[in-house]
Amino acid sequence: MKKIDLYWMSLALKLAAEASSAGEVPVGAVLVLGGEAIGFGKNQMISNSDPTAHAEIMALRQAAKHLKNYRLIDTTLYVTLEPCSMCLGAMLHARIKRLVFGAYDPKTGAVQSVDKLLDAKHLNHRIIYQGGVMENECSRLLKDFFKNKRSVDQLKQLSKKNKLNGLSWKELRDEDRRF
Secondary structure, three states, rough: OOHHHHHHHHHHHHHHHHHHHHHOOOOOEEEEEEOOOEEEEEEHHHHHHOOOOOOEEEEEEEEHHHHHOOOOOOEEEOOOOOOHHHHHHHHHHHHOOOOEEOOOOOOOOOOHHHOOHHHHHOOOOOEEEEOOOHHHHHHHHHHHHHHHHHHHHHHHHHHHHHHHHHHHHHHHHHHOOOO
């Protein structure tokens, strides 16, 4: 693993944390060309009401506008979660050179976990890839996000279901933190 990969992945993690703070699944992405970041992205599906607003797509869009070209040749994309098939399709069309991702995605990961799309022989473009860079940090951010989300959702359900002595779900959450 290269030190420069750790640097860019750390930046992607910061973007993922921003997404988490906004209530989005915490995924961040940075697209780099010649040692310079040319595209940044974080998940924005909920805030943009756009199912395609994945971190990778947002970074690719910003970089394409910056370069005034949809081909993003010789670039490296750093993303905190293994990309899905939609994002990989966009990367292939953009002709990125290299993909570096953090956590593996056992549900929709299309690089190695569920599918191995980049290993398909019929593709006319090859992307060099490496997974597991800062995997623990990337995984922890996702696990904490979903653990917190489940807790809040459960408290909301309890509050609605039982009215628990008139306490709101926010009051219940605060009560729960005392223990």
